[in-house]
Amino acid sequence: MGSRFAAFHLAGAAVAVSAIIAAMATGMVSAPPAQAADAAAGRALAERWCATCHVVGEAPQSAASDAPPFTAIAARDGDISPAWLAFRLLVPHPQMPQVSLSRAQAADLSAYLATLKK
Missing domain, CATH: 1.10.760 (Cytochrome Bc1 Complex; Chain D, domain 2)
Known part of the structure; x- marks a missing residue:
């Protein structure tokens, strides 16, 4: 039972990482813009x-x-x-x-x- 629970959390983490990578690739998430020089x-x-x-x-x-x-x-x-x-x-x-x-x-x-x- 403990191994199924651990596998579930790992699968959830993989989904979260995949979602972040997909968002970055599509431009939904980007690095903050660089500040202009003053x-x-x-x-x-x-x-x-x-x-x-x-x-x-x-x-x-x-x-x-x-x-x-x-x-x-x-x-x-x-x-x-x-x-x-x-x-x-x-x-x-x-x-x-x-x-x-x-x-x-x-x-x-x-x-x-x-x-x-x-």
Whole structure:
């Protein structure tokens, strides 16, 4: 009797899993939509973390003379996409201080840089 009861529960679980897979395959259930990057949040991050070396806003010069202004980074034609830049911010260059950014923060910074493109 115990084995029939266990088999019934297993069969019920298989039906439930099959229903979930079918719902996902037909689009009835989907992953939550990704949040859009927030350029304003990116600017705030840039002013907090990046402005010690880079010109972020209207400041005339940066603290580190060899650090390019954000407008110069944004003006690069073709070689910097928002996705590439967001990835690059997660793996910073050697001269960059170790700042642990989340993927959302990196996307926000990338979105801010995109607003500077002329």
